[in-house]
Amino acid sequence: MRRIATVCSLIGVLLAATPLAAQDSSSAAGTGSEQKAPRRLLVVLEKGGLAPYSTDEMIILRRSFLTALADRDDAPTAIDFGSRPFPGSIGDRNKVARAAGADCWMVLRISGLGGSPSLNVQSYDLLYNLKTLDFSASRSEGFVMADIFRERWDDVIPSLLKKYPPLVSHVYDRGPPAPVPLTLRAVPGTVITGLSSSPVRVGADGTATVSLPSPAPYSFRAAATGYLPVRMSVYLDGPTELRISQDRSPWLRLDAAFLDGFFPGAAATFSLPSLPFFARLGYTSFRAGIAVNQDQITVSLPLSQVTLLLGIYLSPEDAGVRWYTGLGPLLRVSLPPGGGLTVDALVPAGLQVVGGLEIPLFGKLRTFLEYAPTVYYTPQSDLFKASFGEGNGTSPYLVVSPKVAIQPVEMRIGLRMGL
Amino acid sequence: MKATAGTPARRAALAAACLALAGCAPPYLVELDKAAGVVSQMTLVGTVGPVSVDPSATNVRFLPARPTASSIGSVSVPGGFLVSDSSNLENLAFVTSGGQQNGSDDFSLAGALSNYPLYQYDVTNTLSNTASVVVSKLDGLSSDTYQQFTVSLPSGSLTQVGSALPFTGLFSTAPTTMGLSDVPTPSSTRDTFAFLVFLAGNFSIGTAQMDGSANVFPLSGSAFSTGNTIPGPTRSLYYFSAASGASVASYYAGGQWACQQWFGTGASTVMTGVTHRIDAVLGTGDYLSTEGGTLRLYDSSGTGKEVLSMDLKGLQFCYEAYVGSDPYVFFALGSTVRHGQMAFSVYAIPSSAMRGLHS
Numbered sequence: 001m002r003r004i005a006t007v008c009s010l011i012g013v014l015l016a017a018t019p020l021a022a023q024d025s026s027s028a029a030g031t032g033s034e035q036k037a038p039r040r041l042l043v044v045l046e047k048g049g050l051a052p053y054s055t056d057e058m059i060i061l062r063r064s065f066l067t068a069l070a071d072r073d074d075a076p077t078a079i080d081f082g083s084r085p086f087p088g089s090i091g092d093r094n095k096v097a098r099a100a101g102a103d104c105w106m107v108l109r110i111s112g113l114g115g116s117p118s119l120n121v122q123s124y125d126l127l128y129n130l131k132t133l134d135f136s137a138s139r140s141e142g143f144v145m146a147d148i149f150r151e152r153w154d155d156v157i158p159s160l161l162k163k164y165p166p167l168v169s170h171v172y173d174r175g176p177p178a179p180v181p182l183t184l185r186a187v188p189g190t191v192i193t194g195l196s197s198s199p200v201r202v203g204a205d206g207t208a209t210v211s212l213p214s215p216a217p218y219s220f221r222a223a224a225t226g227y228l229p230v231r232m233s234v235y236l237d238g239p240t241e242l243r244i245s246q247d248r249s250p251w252l253r254l255d256a257a258f259l260d261g262f263f264p265g266a267a268a269t270f271s272l273p274s275l276p277f278f279a280r281l282g283y284t285s286f287r288a289g290i291a292v293n294q295d296q297i298t299v300s301l302p303l304s305q306v307t308l309l310l311g312i313y314l315s316p317e318d319a320g321v322r323w324y325t326g327l328g329p330l331l332r333v334s335l336p337p338g339g340g341l342t343v344d345a346l347v348p349a350g351l352q353v354v355g356g357l358e359i360p361l362f363g364k365l366r367t368f369l370e371y372a373p374t375v376y377y378t379p380q381s382d383l384f385k386a387s388f389g390e391g392n393g394t395s396p397y398l399v400v401s402p403k404v405a406i407q408p409v410e411m412r413i414g415l416r417m418g419l
Numbered sequence: 420m421k422a423t424a425g426t427p428a429r430r431a432a433l434a435a436a437c438l439a440l441a442g443c444a445p446p447y448l449v450e451l452d453k454a455a456g457v458v459s460q461m462t463l464v465g466t467v468g469p470v471s472v473d474p475s476a477t478n479v480r481f482l483p484a485r486p487t488a489s490s491i492g493s494v495s496v497p498g499g500f501l502v503s504d505s506s507n508l509e510n511l512a513f514v515t516s517g518g519q520q521n522g523s524d525d526f527s528l529a530g531a532l533s534n535y536p537l538y539q540y541d542v543t544n545t546l547s548n549t550a551s552v553v554v555s556k557l558d559g560l561s562s563d564t565y566q567q568f569t570v571s572l573p574s575g576s577l578t579q580v581g582s583a584l585p586f587t588g589l590f591s592t593a594p595t596t597m598g599l600s601d602v603p604t605p606s607s608t609r610d611t612f613a614f615l616v617f618l619a620g621n622f623s624i625g626t627a628q629m630d631g632s633a634n635v636f637p638l639s640g641s642a643f644s645t646g647n648t649i650p651g652p653t654r655s656l657y658y659f660s661a662a663s664g665a666s667v668a669s670y671y672a673g674g675q676w677a678c679q680q681w682f683g684t685g686a687s688t689v690m691t692g693v694t695h696r697i698d699a700v701l702g703t704g705d706y707l708s709t710e711g712g713t714l715r716l717y718d719s720s721g722t723g724k725e726v727l728s729m730d731l732k733g734l735q736f737c738y739e740a741y742v743g744s745d746p747y748v749f750f751a752l753g754s755t756v757r758h759g760q761m762a763f764s765v766y767a768i769p770s771s772a773m774r775g776l777h778s
Contacts, residue, residue: 260443286445299444302452332445339453339732346448380451382466386518386762387446387754389469397443405446 036166041076042102043069044086048111048120058110059083060148065108068153069160076104076164094126103127104164108156115142121156123163128235129217132163180214182236183207186244187224194220212236221318222246226273229318249273249317250364250418255282257368257414259305263289267307269416276314280326282307303344306331309354322358322366327351330374346384347405350376356412364418372412376405448754451764454732458752460776461766465496468762470518476503476510480735481751481763482542484550484572489743496765497573499751500552502540504528509538511554513570513577518762522577524568530558534671534696535654541601542738543610543629548572551580553612553629555599559654564596567629594618597649598657598668602626603702605741613659615668622649624666626659649679658700665719667706669697676710678723690723701739701770702746709736716774729778739770746770 045062047053053061066078079102086107087093097105104125112118116139123133137155184192190202195210195218202208202224212218215237223229227246234242255267265284271277286301311326330352332344343349356370378384381402388395399406451458465483472479483499498515512523531537537558543551549569556564567580594616602611612627649655655670668679668687676696681687696710697717706717709731716727737749747767754762768776 286447289444301444301447302449303445303447305445334447334449334452334455336449336453338730340456342452342455344447345451345455345458347446376446380463380466380764383448383451383754383762383764384446386466386468387448387756389757389760395446398446 036074038074038166039076039104039164040079040102041069041160041164042079042081042097042100042105044081044105044107046086046107046109048109050113051111051117052114053110055083057143057145060145061110061143064148064151065153065156067149068151069157072157072161074166075157075161090124090131094124097124097126104132106133106160112138113142116140117142119156121159123160125163127167127217129233133159135159178214179211180236180239181209182212182218182234182239183209183241184222184244185241186222187227187246190222190224190227190244190246192220192222194218214238223316229316231318252419253416254419255280255368255414255416257284257412259284259412260289260410262299265305265412265414271313276312278311278313278324278326280307280309280311280328282309302335302337304333304335306333307352309352311354320359324354324356324358326354326356328354346380346387347376347378350374352410358416361415366416366418368412368414368416370412372410374407374410376407378403378405448756448762450733450752450754454734454752456778457729457732457734457776458750458764458766460772461750461768462491462494463764464491464494464749464767465516465765466762467496467499467514467516467765468518469756469760470501470514470762471520471759472501472503472761473505474759476505478502478504479753479761481514481753481765482540482552482737483749483751483763483765484570485542485545485738485740486742487545491742491745491747491767491769494742494767498550498570499763499765500540500542500550500568500577502538511540511552511568511577513550513568513575515574519574521570521574524577524579526554526556530560532654534676535656539598539600539656541610541612542740543567543601544608545572546608549575553601555596557596557598557654557656559597559617560595565599590616590618590623592618594623597622597655599627600656600658600699601738602659602661603739603741603746604661605744611661613657613666615655615657615666624657624659656697658697658706660700660704660719662702662704663719665700665704667697667700667719669693671696678706678717680719680723688722690717692721692723692725693717698736699739699748701748701773702741703770703773705770705773707736707739707748707773714776727774727776729776732778734766737765742767748773 043066045058045065047058066080069075069078079100087096093105106123109120110117118136118138120136121133125132185207186202188202188204188206192200192208200208200210217235219233221229221231222244224246226249228249230244230246251271251273253269257265259265263284263286265282267280267282269278269280284305286303289299290297307328307330309326309328311324313322313324315322330350332347333341334344335341352372352374354370354372356368358366358368360366385400397407480502481499483496486494488494496516498513501512501514503510507528508525509528510523510525512520514520526538528537539555539557541553543553549571551567551569554566568577569580570577597615597617599612599614602613604611609628614625616623649668649670655668658667665680665682670677675694678690678693678697679687680690693706695708695715697706698709699707701707704719706719708715712731714729714731715725717723718726734750734752737751739746739748748770750766752764756762
C-alpha cells in the first residue's frame with residue numbers, strides 16, 4: 001500500500017508540475033505533433049568547506065545559475081530552493097523535491113579557495129529513480145561578482161540539459177492514470193511480488209499479465225524454485241511486455257576460508273534448489289597458520305580437519321544478509337613425520353554447531369562469517385590437559401571436562417562462490 | 420541489492436575482533452599421532468606432566484614407578500624417574516604425576532662410549548609406597564658403582580639410600596662390575612639382581628637381592644666362576660632369564676653388537692642372529708632390543724632368530740614388570756606440549772603379546 005501511495009504521490013507531482021501541458025493536451029492530440037514538456041528541476045546551491053563566499057554572494061551565485069539555466073533552450077524549469085538547508089540523504093531529498101513540485105533535483109556545492117573554486121554536482125531523477133549526476137569540476141579562476149551576469153556555468157548546465165531533456169507531453173496530457181497491462185515473461189511457476197496486493201504467479205505458458213495504473217514506476221521481485229530471485233524496477237508507460245532474466249540457483253558452492261582467522265581451508269556446499277537445506281564437506285589444514293596461544297606466532301602442524309555440515313538457510317537467497325545454521329561432525333586426521341595417515345589420537349573427532357551469514361559481493365561471489373563452537377571428544381583426557389602446558393589442565397580457549405572439551409569461540413571467514 | 424550488516428569498516432572491525440578471540444592453535448601432539456598405530460595395541464596406564472625439561476637436554480626418557488596393582492585396569496602412574504643428558508652430565512629427577520620435579524641428582528658422563536649406555540637405570544619394586552631406582556655405572560672399570568634412590572609416593576623427594584654394599588663380600592678381592600640388571604619377578608618384597616663381574620682373568624656371575632624399603636643394598640646371592648669369556652670388551656650388558664635360567668651378555672665388538680647365552684657354568688653360545696643391543700630378557704624368554712628406536716624380539720632358542728622388527732615411532736622401553744601374575748612390558752611416550760615442557764604417557768602390553776605387535 002505504501003508503494004502504491006508513493007506511486008500515486010509521484011503521479012500527482014507530475015500532473016501538478018505540468019499544468020500548461022495538461023491544459024494544452026487536446027490541441028496537442030489534435031495536431032498529432034510530439035508536444036514536449038520541460039522537466040522540473042529543484043536547484044540547490046551550497047557553500048562547502050572554506051569557500052570564502054558570504055550569504056549575499058551565495059545568493060548572487062544562485063541567481064546567476066538560475067538565470068544561466070533559464071537562458072538555455074530545452075532547459076528544465078528551475079525551482080529555486082533558496083538558502084534553506086537541504087537534507088543529506090537521497091530519500092529525504094526526494095521527499096523535499098516532490099513537495100516542491102519537482103521531478104528531479106540538483107545540488108551544486110561550491111568549495112575551494114576563492115581563486116580556484118571547485119564545483120561538485122549531484123543530481124537525481126525522481127521519474128526514473130536514478131542518480132543521474134555526481135561529478136566535480138575545478139576552475140582556475142574565481143567568480144567575479146561584479147561581472148557575474150556574464151557567468152554561463154558551462155561546466156554544469158550542459159550536463160543537466162543532457163540528463164533532463166523535455167518529456168513527450170502525452171505522459172502528462174492523457175488525463176488521470178489508467179490501468180494498462182504489464183505482461184511478464186518468466187520461468188513457469190515464478191512468483192511475482194510487489195506489483196499487487198497478492199502475489200502473481202507465472203503460468204505454464206511462461207507469462208503472467210497484471211493490470212497496473214500507468215504511467216508510474218514499479219519495483220517487483222520474481223522468485224522461482226531453482227532460480228536466483230530477481231529484483232527489477234520498471235517505469236510503466238503504456239502496455240508493456242517484459243522478459244525477466246533468471247539465472248539458475250547454484251547447486252554447488254565452493255569456499256576458500258580461514259579457520260580461526262589463520263588456518264586455510266576449502267569446502268564444497270551442495271544444496272537442493274527447491275529446499276533451503278544444504279550439506280557441506282569441508283577441509284582445513286593446520287600446516288601453516290598463525291596463532292596467539294603459542295610460544296611462536298607461526299604454527300605448522302601435520303594436522304587436518306574434515307567437517308561435514310548439514311544446515312539450513314534461514315534467509316532468502318537475495319537477502320542482503322543471508323543467515324544460516326547447521327550442525328555436523330568433524331574428524332581430525334594427521335600425517336606426522338615418520339608416521340602414516342592416522343586419526344588424531346589426542347582429539348579424534350568433534351561436533352560443530354555453525355551459525356553463519358553471507359553477504360553478497362558481486363555476481364555469485366559472497367563473503368561469509370561463521371561462528372562455529374565445537375565440542376571435541378578427548379579420549380585421553382589426562383594427556384589432553386597436559387598438552388596445555390602449565391596451568392593445571394586449564395586453557396583459556398577450552399572448557400574441559402572428562403572425555404569432552406568445548407571450544408566456545410571458533411570462527412571461520414572466507415569467500416563463497418556459487419557455480 | 421544492499422547489505423544491511425553495517426558499513427564495510429564496521430564489518431571488518433567485527434570480523435577482526437572475532438578472529439582475535441578465536442586465533443588459537445588446536446591442541447595437538449605430533450609424537451602421539453606418530454606412535455598412534457603402535458600404542459593402539461597397548462593399554463594406556465597413565466600420564467605424567469606437563470614436566471619442565473631443559474630444551475637443550477638430550478636423550479630424555481621417563482621411567483614410571485613400578486606398578487603395584489594386581490590387574491592392568493587398575494594400574495596407575497603416581498610419578499616416575501626422568502633421565503636426561505645435558506653437556507657432560509646425566510640428570511636423574513623424580514617427577515610427580517602432575518609434573519612437579521622433586522629432587523634430582525647428576526652423574527658425570529666422563530668416560531661414556533657412544534655404543535654403550537654409561538648408566539643403567541633399574542626401577543625396582545614399589546614397596547611400602549616407596550618408589551625405587553638403582554643406578555649402575557657400567558664402565559667396565561669400576562667396582563660396586565651402583566646407587567639406590569627412593570621416593571615416598573606420591574610427592575616425596577628423590578633421596579639417595581645410604582651407600583650400597585659392595586660385591587666384595589662375595590669375592591676375595593673387589594671385582595670389576597661388567598653388567599647387572601633387575602630380574603623381573605611377580606610382586607615381591609625383594610628384587611633380584613643378576614650380575615656379571617670380572618676378576619682375575621675370569622668372569623663370574625651371581626645374583627643379589629635388595630629390599631626396596633631398606634637403606635641398604637643387601638646381598639644374599641652367590642658367585643661362581645664360569646668358563647665363558649666375552650672377547651675383547653671391557654663392558655657388557657648382562658641379563659638373567661628367570662624363565663629359562665639363561666645368562667645373557669650383550670656387548671659391542673668388531674663393529675656391531677654381539678650376544679652370548681649360557682646356562683650356569685656351561686659353555687656359552689654365540690647368538691649369531693642377535694646383532695643388536697639387548698635391553699631386556701622378557702618373561703617369555705625372548706630377548707628385547709630397542710637399539711636405534713627399532714623394537715626387535717629374538718627367539719632365545721638356537722642362535723637367536725629375529726621374530727619381530729618394527730619402528731617404535733618414538734616409544735621408549737621402560738622395563739618389564741609383573742602386574743599380578745602376568746608380565747607386562749611398559750613403554751613411555753614423551754610429547755612436547757610447549758617449548759621446554761613435555762608430557763609422558765605410559766603404555767603397557769602383556770609380554771606374551773609382544774610378538775604380535777606391529778607398526
